[in-house]
Amino acid sequence: MSRAPGADDDGWSALHDGVEPSAVVRGWLRMVRALAAGPVLRIPPDVLSVTGVAALAGALAVVAGPGRPWLAVPLIVAAGVLDGLDGAVALRTGRARPLGAVVDAVADRIGDLLLGAVLLALGAPAAWVVAAVTLVLLHEYLRSRAQAAGMPGVGAVTVAERPTRLIVVAMAAGGAAAFPAGLPVLGWNWGATFAITWTGIGVVGLAQLMVGVRRSIPPRFPPAR
Numbered sequence: 001m002s003r004a005p006g007a008d009d010d011g012w013s014a015l016h017d018g019v020e021p022s023a024v025v026r027g028w029l030r031m032v033r034a035l036a037a038g039p040v041l042r043i044p045p046d047v048l049s050v051t052g053v054a055a056l057a058g059a060l061a062v063v064a065g066p067g068r069p070w071l072a073v074p075l076i077v078a079a080g081v082l083d084g085l086d087g088a089v090a091l092r093t094g095r096a097r098p099l100g101a102v103v104d105a106v107a108d109r110i111g112d113l114l115l116g117a118v119l120l121a122l123g124a125p126a127a128w129v130v131a132a133v134t135l136v137l138l139h140e141y142l143r144s145r146a147q148a149a150g151m152p153g154v155g156a157v158t159v160a161e162r163p164t165r166l167i168v169v170a171m172a173a174g175g176a177a178a179f180p181a182g183l184p185v186l187g188w189n190w191g192a193t194f195a196i197t198w199t200g201i202g203v204v205g206l207a208q209l210m211v212g213v214r215r216s217i218p219p220r221f222p223p224a225r
Contacts, residue, residue, distance in 0.1 A: 036088035045090040045100050049107040052082035056114040064121040070177035076170040080163060108162060112136045115169045122176050122191030129195050135202030139209055146213040156212020160205020168198045
C-alpha cells in the first residue's frame with residue numbers, strides 16, 4: 001500500500017480521485033486502522049514492508065519445499081495485512097517519507113514476483129506466470145510514469161490491484177490444499193487455473209488503467225481557442 005493518505009475512508013477517497021470505497025474496502029480500512037495501534041506503532045514501517053515480503057517468501061518455501069500449500073494461505077493473508085499496515089503506521093506516527101514509499105514500492109514488486117513463483121510451484125506453466133507478472137509490471141510502470149507526468153492519485157482503481165493478486169494466489173494455494181487433483185472438469189491444476197485467471201484480470205486491469213490515465217493527465221498546453 002502506498003504511503004499516502006489512505007488510512008481512513010476520506011484519505012482513501014482523496015488518494016483515489018474521489019472514488020468512494022466499497023463496503024469491502026471500508027471494512028478493510030477499518031481493520032487496518034484497528035491493527036495500526038498499540039505495540040504495532042513501535043515497529044518501523046520499513047520493517048513491516050520487509051516482513052510482508054518475508055511472509056510471501058515463506059509461502060513459496062512451504063509450497064515448493066514440503067508441499068504444504070495450506071500453510072501458504074495464512075502467510076499470503078498476513079502479507080496482505082502487513083502491506084496495509086506499513087502505510088497506516090507511517091501516517092499515524094508521522095514517519096511517512098519519500099524513501100519509505102520507495103521501499104514499499106520495491107517490496108510490493110518483489111512480492112508480486114514471489115506470488116508468481118508460488119503459482120509456478122503449484123504447477124502453473126511458466127509462460128502463463130510470465131504473462132501474469134509482466135502485466136503487473138506494465139500496470140505499475142504505467143501508473144508510475146503517468147503520475148510523474150502529472151496524473152493525480154492513482155488514475156483509476158482497477159480489478160488488477162495488489163489485493164486481487166494476493167487473493168488469486170491464496171485461492172490457488174487453498175484449492176491445491178483442499179483438492180490436490182485440481183479441477184476435474186477442465187483437467188487443469190490449481191496453479192495453471194489461477195495463473196490464467198490472473199492474466200485475464202491483468203489484461204482488464206491494464207485496459208482500465210489506460211482509460212483512467214487518459215482521463216486524468218492534464219494537457220501540457222491549454223487548447224487553442
